[in-house]
Amino acid sequence: MAIKSLGYIGVSSLQTEAWREFACNVMGLEDVSERCDAQPDEAYFKMDDHPYRLFVTPGDVETLQVCGWETNSAEGLQEVADALAHAGVDFTWGDTALISRRRVQNVLSFKDPSGNQHEAFWGVVSDFRKFNSATGVQHFVTGEQGMGHIVLPAPNFDETVAFLSDVLGFGLSDLMKLRFTPDPDEPVTRLWFMHCNQRHHSLGLFEMPMPAGCVHMMLEVNDVDEVGRCNDRRIAAEVKLTGTLGRHANDHMVSFYMRSPSGFDVEIGAEGRTVSNWSDYQVFESTVASFWGHDFSVGQED
């Protein structure tokens, strides 16, 4: 497939300063806004060799703005463009301003059938400055696995899954069918996880609309101690815990969840598994999210 990894995430928010505090002092990213020529109320955050991986731009609603998917070459991006055109999906090539802002060679924009905004790009411009975490985080697990994973609302579930798998080439990793009441007649709500590289999943699709345009995004640090230190920083900053520490049954990630300034959750994890040969991997349905932990009821409490 032409899409190789999750490249960047953009957030639309009027709370740039809250994001700066959260991204730097809790998540442990590096503020590179100045280096990225940020406009007023914009912020750019670095976590590895890429010039930045997370950005915040001013907007009237607190919402996820865009997911950027990396292709490894001009041919890869053209393959995405051809697939979109063949499927009759509208897309636009980025103008010079967008290409310059994204710090890539070329970029195109499109929406999935649930209305989520995506971009695909190739050729990140990097000065290879060392990542310098505001809080001493040594290393985020990125590289060929991309920046982490993102779970998006997909109320038009079947169309969105078909688009991502048939047009963009994502493979199914595992799935869940959720019921929120004991009523056996309640229709299930589907939550599917999909891959585009060795990371167990780079994308999740949840069969519900979400006001913040995102269920959660996940960043992976190099060990469990780093997860614990991030949780200590969360407590010190009085950021709301939305899922207790636990280990997921699907990607084996040991992680916790917290509320971002824009209302969606951020998961910080370690020890996620990779799959080197997807043809030998068995897709499964899980009836639980985790082997242990991950009590999400804490997110419902005031």
Ligand SMILES: [Fe+2]
């Ligand atoms: Fe996750």
